[in-house]
Amino acid sequence: MGDLLSGQLVVATLVLGVIYGLVALGLNLIYGTMRLLNVAHGEILMLGGYLSYWSFTLIGIGPLYSMFVGMALAGALGALVYHFLCRRVLSASKLVEQIEANSLLLLFGVSIILQNVVALSFTATARAYPYLDQIIPIGNFQVTANRLVVLVIGLAVCVACILFFRMSMTGLAIRALIQRPDAAALVGIDVERVRLISFSLGFGIAGLAGGLISMLEQISPFMGFPFTIAAFVVIILGGLGNLYGGLAGAFLLAVIEVYGVALTSASMRSILLYGVFIGILVWRPHGLFGVRGAAR
Amino acid sequence: MFKRIVTTLAGLAALLTATAVGAADPVKIGFSHSKTGIFAAAATSQLQSYELWREQLNALGGLNVAGTRRKIEFVHYDDQSNSGKAVQIYEKLITDDKVDLLLAPWGTSLHFAIVGVIERYKFPVVGNTAASVQLRDLKAGNIWFLTSLFPDRQSVELAKLLKKQGVTSAALITNLLPYTQENKKFVVPALKKAGIKLLVNEDYPPNVKDMTALLNKVKNAKPDAVLAYTYPGDAVLYVKGAREVGLNAATQVVLLGPQYDFFAKIFGPARNGLLTMGHWTPLRKDWPTAQKFFDDFKARWKTNTDYLDGPLAYMSVQILQQAVAKAGLDKNKLRQVISSATFKSINGPVRFEGVENIALPTMISQIQNGQQHIVWPADQATSKIIAKPAWK
Amino acid sequence: MRRLPAAPLLILAGGMAVFATVPLYGSDYIIGVALTLLMWIALTQSWVVLSAMTGYISLGHAVFFGAGAYVMVLTFGVLPFWISVLIAGAATGVLALLVGYPCLRVRGPYFVILTFGLAELVKYIVINIEAALGKFGRLLMGAPSLDQLFYVILVLAAGSMVITYTVRRSRFGAGLRAIRENEGAAETVGINVARFKVLAFALSAIIPGMVGSVVVLRTTYFEPLDVFNPITSFTIVSMAIIGGGDDVPGPVYGACFLVLLQELLWANWPEIYMILLGAFLVGFVLGAPDGVQGRLAVIRRRMAR
Numbered sequence: 001m002g003d004l005l006s007g008q009l010v011v012a013t014l015v016l017g018v019i020y021g022l023v024a025l026g027l028n029l030i031y032g033t034m035r036l037l038n039v040a041h042g043e044i045l046m047l048g049g050y051l052s053y054w055s056f057t058l059i060g061i062g063p064l065y066s067m068f069v070g071m072a073l074a075g076a077l078g079a080l081v082y083h084f085l086c087r088r089v090l091s092a093s094k095l096v097e098q099i100e101a102n103s104l105l106l107l108f109g110v111s112i113i114l115q116n117v118v119a120l121s122f123t124a125t126a127r128a129y130p131y132l133d134q135i136i137p138i139g140n141f142q143v144t145a146n147r148l149v150v151l152v153i154g155l156a157v158c159v160a161c162i163l164f165f166r167m168s169m170t171g172l173a174i175r176a177l178i179q180r181p182d183a184a185a186l187v188g189i190d191v192e193r194v195r196l197i198s199f200s201l202g203f204g205i206a207g208l209a210g211g212l213i214s215m216l217e218q219i220s221p222f223m224g225f226p227f228t229i230a231a232f233v234v235i236i237l238g239g240l241g242n243l244y245g246g247l248a249g250a251f252l253l254a255v256i257e258v259y260g261v262a263l264t265s266a267s268m269r270s271i272l273l274y275g276v277f278i279g280i281l282v283w284r285p286h287g288l289f290g291v292r293g294a295a296r
Numbered sequence: 297m298f299k300r301i302v303t304t305l306a307g308l309a310a311l312l313t314a315t316a317v318g319a320a321d322p323v324k325i326g327f328s329h330s331k332t333g334i335f336a337a338a339a340t341s342q343l344q345s346y347e348l349w350r351e352q353l354n355a356l357g358g359l360n361v362a363g364t365r366r367k368i369e370f371v372h373y374d375d376q377s378n379s380g381k382a383v384q385i386y387e388k389l390i391t392d393d394k395v396d397l398l399l400a401p402w403g404t405s406l407h408f409a410i411v412g413v414i415e416r417y418k419f420p421v422v423g424n425t426a427a428s429v430q431l432r433d434l435k436a437g438n439i440w441f442l443t444s445l446f447p448d449r450q451s452v453e454l455a456k457l458l459k460k461q462g463v464t465s466a467a468l469i470t471n472l473l474p475y476t477q478e479n480k481k482f483v484v485p486a487l488k489k490a491g492i493k494l495l496v497n498e499d500y501p502p503n504v505k506d507m508t509a510l511l512n513k514v515k516n517a518k519p520d521a522v523l524a525y526t527y528p529g530d531a532v533l534y535v536k537g538a539r540e541v542g543l544n545a546a547t548q549v550v551l552l553g554p555q556y557d558f559f560a561k562i563f564g565p566a567r568n569g570l571l572t573m574g575h576w577t578p579l580r581k582d583w584p585t586a587q588k589f590f591d592d593f594k595a596r597w598k599t600n601t602d603y604l605d606g607p608l609a610y611m612s613v614q615i616l617q618q619a620v621a622k623a624g625l626d627k628n629k630l631r632q633v634i635s636s637a638t639f640k641s642i643n644g645p646v647r648f649e650g651v652e653n654i655a656l657p658t659m660i661s662q663i664q665n666g667q668q669h670i671v672w673p674a675d676q677a678t679s680k681i682i683a684k685p686a687w688k
Numbered sequence: 689m690r691r692l693p694a695a696p697l698l699i700l701a702g703g704m705a706v707f708a709t710v711p712l713y714g715s716d717y718i719i720g721v722a723l724t725l726l727m728w729i730a731l732t733q734s735w736v737v738l739s740a741m742t743g744y745i746s747l748g749h750a751v752f753f754g755a756g757a758y759v760m761v762l763t764f765g766v767l768p769f770w771i772s773v774l775i776a777g778a779a780t781g782v783l784a785l786l787v788g789y790p791c792l793r794v795r796g797p798y799f800v801i802l803t804f805g806l807a808e809l810v811k812y813i814v815i816n817i818e819a820a821l822g823k824f825g826r827l828l829m830g831a832p833s834l835d836q837l838f839y840v841i842l843v844l845a846a847g848s849m850v851i852t853y854t855v856r857r858s859r860f861g862a863g864l865r866a867i868r869e870n871e872g873a874a875e876t877v878g879i880n881v882a883r884f885k886v887l888a889f890a891l892s893a894i895i896p897g898m899v900g901s902v903v904v905l906r907t908t909y910f911e912p913l914d915v916f917n918p919i920t921s922f923t924i925v926s927m928a929i930i931g932g933g934d935d936v937p938g939p940v941y942g943a944c945f946l947v948l949l950q951e952l953l954w955a956n957w958p959e960i961y962m963i964l965l966g967a968f969l970v971g972f973v974l975g976a977p978d979g980v981q982g983r984l985a986v987i988r989r990r991m992a993r
Contacts, residue, residue: 008541012508037797085970092977097743100797102973105929108922109969116332116962124336125599126528128562135539135687144540218532218558220337226503229804229918236801254506262509266500267472267816274809278791281802285794332962334913373958379907379914384720388955391715408827408909413716430827472815474825474911481822499819501812502913 004262008141013251013258015147018154019216021250022209023227024234025161025243026202032178032241033198035096036086036103040111041231042224044074044203048210049219050118056129063131064149067211074207075200081110082199090195111224119221128218146215153212157205158247165243174198178241233277239290248288252276322369323359323625325350326389327399330406333377338528338605339402342425344597345609346370346399349617352592359617362624371395379409386413396625400612402605404428404475407439414438420631424612425605428478432652440634440648442611442656444575447475449658451482454549455490457571457660457672458521461681463547467496467519469510469534476525476551483523495519504530507537514543521547528553535563535570539687546683547571554663555603567663569684574661576607576643577668579678589642603661603668611641696936697853704846711835723838723906725947726845730899731920732927732939733848737855738892739925740934742885743868744792747921748803749896751810752780754916756897757904758814764828764905773840773901780897781890788886795871804918811916818912831905840902848895852936855891864888865934930972932979941980 023045030038048070052063089106093099132145165171173194177184185191213219213227234253238245253273260272280288327346330339350368357365371393375382382401389395390413400423401410407426411434414421420438423431427445444450458466466487470480477499487494495517500510507530514522522545524534531553538548553559554572578590589610593601601607618639623629638655639646647655660672662681669679710722731749739745756776763772787806794802818824831837855861863884866874875881904910923946931942949968953961976983 006512008512009509012506016506031797037800085974088974089977092974096796097745098977100800101745101925101929102977105926106970106973108926109966109973112966112969113963116960116966119332119336120960120963123340124331125340126337126556126558128532128558130562130564133566142540142542144536147540216536218529218562222332222334222336225918229808230505232801233805236798240797257506258509261500262512266469266498266504266507266510267819270501270503270812271809271816274805274812277805278802278809281794281798281805282790285798287798290798333919373954374961376919378917379909379911380724380903383907384717384724387715387720388717392717405825405909405911405914408825409907412831412908416716428825430825434827434829472819473913477819477822477824481824499816501815 004259006141007139008143009258009262011138011141011143011147011151013254015151015154016257017251017254018151018158019209019213019250020230020234020253021158021247022154022205022212024231024238024246024250025158026205026209027228027231028202028235028238028241028243028246029174029198029205030202031235032243033174033181034086034090034195035099036089036107036199037100038107038202039104039228040107040114040224041202041206042226042228043111043114044077044206044224045210045213045227046118046219046221046224047077047114048074048207049214049223050122050210051207052211052214053127053129053219056131063211063215064153067208070211071204071208074210075204077207078200078203079196081203082196085110086199087195111228115221115224122221124221126218126220129214131215150212150216154209157208161205161243170194170197175243178243233273237277237280237287239287242287242289245287245289252288320358320364320366322367323361323397324369324371324393324395325397325399326371326386326393326395328375328382328385328389328401328406329372330377330402331374333375335377335402335406339377339425341602341606342402342609343372344593345601345606346613348593348596349610349613351596353617360621362621375401375406377406379405382406382409383413386410390417390419397616397620399616400424400426400609404431407431407441411436411439418627418631420627420634422612422615422634424608428475429482432650434651436651437635438631440651440653442608442615442643442646442653444653444656444658445573446658447479448482450573450660451479451486453658453660453672454483454523455486455492457681458487458492458547459490461521461547461683463492463520465493465495465517465519466521466523467514467517467545468494468498468523468525469496469514470499470525471527471530472499472501473527476527479525479551483525492521500530502527502530504533507533508541511537511541511543515541519545521545521549523549523551525551526553528556528559531559532562535567539566542687544684544686548684552604555661555668557600557602560600560666565666566688568665569663569682571660571662571671571681571684572668574603574668575656575659575670576603577661577670577678579667579669580644583642583644585640586642607642611643611646614641615639615646700846700849700936700940704842707842708839711838716834719834719838721947721951723834723841725943726838726841727899727903728923728927728943728947729940730841730845730848731896731924732931732943733845733852733936734892734895735924735928736852736892736934736939738888740928740938741855741861741864741868742888744795744885744889745800745925746803746892747800747918747925748805748807749892749924750916750918750920751803751807752784752893752896753900753903753920754807754814754912755780755783755810756900757910757915758912759897760901760904761826761828761910765830769832769905773898776901777894777898780900781894783897784890784893785886788889789882792882792885792889804921807916807918807921811912814912814916826910828905828908828910831908834906837902837906841899844895844898844902849936849940851891851895852939855888856935860884860887926969930979932976932981932983935981938979938981945980 027041051070052066055061055066089102134145135142173189234249235246238249329343358367373385398421404426423439423441427443470476496514549571554570578587619633623633645655659670661668662671671677671681759776759779760772863879927942931938953964
């Protein structure tokens with residue numbers, strides 16, 4: 001039993017939770033403000049990973065710097081995708097269901113394009129590089145340095161986002177748009193601008209997360225899909241459009257993954273994960289922290 | 297306007313056919329390739345080996361078809377890592393594209409999938425990247441398997457190796473995918489027979505994201521040896537996790553992973569001492585073309601080949617090349633030559649009995665000084681087994 | 689709906705008759721393409737009964753396809769082929785009845801991801817069962833010939849269309865569409881919403897289960913990751929959205945469009961066909977947000993004017 005409280009497992013849970021949280025945050029932002037189902041989310045992460053990989057192997061710049069470049073570029077890509085593609089879906093579709101269906105198809109197309117352009121350019125071979133992989137002892141356990149870095153930076157980004165949503169005018173406008181899309185325009189919010197920012201920020205966070213993740217695992221053109229799925233599970237668990245709920249969902253998932261395996265068997269991992277997910281939804285059809293009606 | 301385009305195109309086509317007929321017709325060779333989907337990352341080296349071979353032969357004037365040199369032309373399609381698609385592609389290649397020869401798709405499941413098609417058309421194919429006891433039990437007459445990594449024999453040899461290393465207890469963690477499960481099925485009784493106690497025996501799903509809890513259990517059991525029956529993706533999780541929790545057993549087997557270039561890039565010297573599966577290394581001096589293949593691959597693709605699929609794919613085309621030189625393109629003659637002749641390859645001589653390559657014994661490899669050596673059995677080894685140093 | 693209702697049925701019957709002759713002259717490759725096309729028509733058609741009619745978008749129909757395949761694998765060589773196909777349909781129908789009630793309380797995007805999770809859950813359960821049985825991928829030798837499989841799929845595709853057609857024109861179908869428009873209102877006018885939804889779910893599960901059980905014999909190899917592949921679910925949804933509407937023609941348009949487009953691109957531009965396919969999807973959503981059906985309706989209206 002003492003084993004369960006060991007720092008080793010706690011740190012593993014936190015690292016995993018922060019990764020899930022970051023990936024889900026951007027997705028939640030895009031869904032919450034516009035009802036766009038961004039199934040290309042994992043591909044943006046993949047692009048961030050490739051950027052960090054190439055800048056490390058070609059010009060020796062580490063992911064700690066390049067991930068911010070990745071964030072900026074992903075944000076710019078987001079702005080382009082929003083401006084040229086998603087905006088037209090939003091204006092052409094009247095019903096929420098139609099926005100969801102059309103954005104699913106549209107962004108599915110975008111994800112196929114991104115995967116295959118990368119595969120064509122760099123082949124589908126998995127790639128990886130060593131970065132900050134020394135072992136750091138902390139008390140009676142040890143952690144790889146890059147995992148600590150991911151934990152610290154990931155938490156910092158989450159906190160920064162929370163502050164942004166609470167303090168800045170733009171952040172407040174985003175939250176207003178999530179909570180009352182119909183009323184937001186009435187109180188003088190420039191809906192178009194806020195949507196552009198949300199979309200771009202959502203992509204940007206995914207790009208940054210890609211840079212972070214490239215320190216921990218190998219990258220390949222088709223790595224994105226599992227992350228997209230994990231992110232959807234997380235935000236559904238927490239309640240769609242609920243940014244804090246999403247973070248809670250991320251840590252819940254991480255707890256199941258680490259402690260579920262510790263208490264039962266590793267073979268149960270995915271069954272537990274999806275079992276708990278389904279159980280929670282059946283128990284609370286709008287997620288743990290979702291408000292009835294808000295998501296529809 | 298439209299008419300003019302058509303006339304020009306027709307003229308161009310006539311010109312092209314004229315030149316093509318002038319020389320000997322190219323040999324059309326077809327195959328399906330997992331360009332997208334779950335196998336894509338693993339299947340790249342197979343295609344690279346095929347392409348390397350084609351370029352090398354075309355530079356020499358082409359493939360020797362019973363005495364005539366003919367240029368090689370590939371016809372290949374993406375099977376999306378999907379067995380249904382692979383079946384469809386081989387049907388298309390045979391009936392629609394009417395190719396002269398076929399190469400193998402990637403992986404055990406796609407090999408399984410196309411057996412039905414090539415049996416129906418009696419079209420001989422030299423398989424490469426597949427190993428399953430079930431394949432051996434196939435009474436197929438048109439497909440052959442090069443590898444000796446069949447899980448039953450591999451498990452027996454591994455148990456012998458562990459016993460010789462003085463291992464008395466082991467922990468086994470196994471990915472729930474087919475090849476690793478098959479190995480698990482055979483290694484558990486083999487360990488028992490060798491008197492090695494199994495302290496941990498757990499499976500994990502292929503989409504695992506963190507192994508800390510599992511490896512903590514393994515570490516607490518204090519086994520002499522750890523058998524990590526991984527696929528390449530989770531092999532990375534295993535090594536990262538084992539380093540972090542300080543799992544320092546002196547014998548660690550990582551089934552799939554250490555053979556790949558990306559694994560070398562991410563772990564560098566940390567992977568020294570890991571045992572892994574494999575029966576090929578450029579270091580064997582009695583396989584004179586092995587080092588040449590390694591160098592040629594690197595020169596062409598600016599990356600190292602892995603030690604499994606790249607060489608296996610290249611072996612399969614080497615065998616086809618030698619068979620076609622003798623038999624030409626006639627399917628019946630080709631089948632007869634492949635199933636009876638002895639061939640030279642980058643992995644030593646090849647001779648088939650039934651579907652199996654009996655000239656290649658089962659072997660086990662180890663990473664030493666950044667290179668993959670064969671360390672078992674002794675008469676095949678390029679180096680002695682070393683104890684795995686503690687993770688740094 | 690004022691058009692002659694028999695006309696589309698006649699067209700479909702004619703189409704099926706044409707399909708039925710394919711094995712007489714087509715190469716194996718052509719038969720294979722036709723089989724694939726019919727398979728997607730059957731799957732998408734079934735999906736429409738639940739998702740297009742009620743508005744509950746299922747992103748988990750691979751679960752029925754996979755479960756059907758698994759039933760076939762477990763009974764292969766033990767029971768006659770026909771019996772296995774029927775059991776597969778019955779089993780997936782029962783599976784849908786069992787999970788339907790709790791799952792269909794969940795709505796909108798929550799339902800979308802819930803169904804996805806359900807498919808993944810069943811996939812991993814099957815993976816664990818196979819491991820416990822000591823199986824590692826199963827080879828199915830001695831399956832019926834390609835022609836036989838083709839005709840079974842043809843019948844299933846026709847059956848799926850008849851189901852959609854009948855449901856769409858029944859009181860049951862009217863009830864389902866009332867649920868889509870306004871679930872609360874449907875309840876107040878006396879529709880047993882819960883029962884209607886669960887029945888639609890079960891009805892949409894039977895044919896995919898049977899299709900899965902047949903298609904696994906075409907590939908002669910069974911691996912859970914393959915038959916429960918989430919791409920199957922995504923493709924069904926894509927085809928339905930492309931086709932548009934909640935009636936028989938939509939899925940036919942969608943499946944034809946995507947299968948033939950893929951076949952065309954794949955055979956002619958093998959290097960970049962996926963990129964082209966992605967571009968087509970994007971262009972399609974921008975050009976025809978209401979699907980092929982919506983587009984056709986617009987054209988028809990213009991012609992009539």
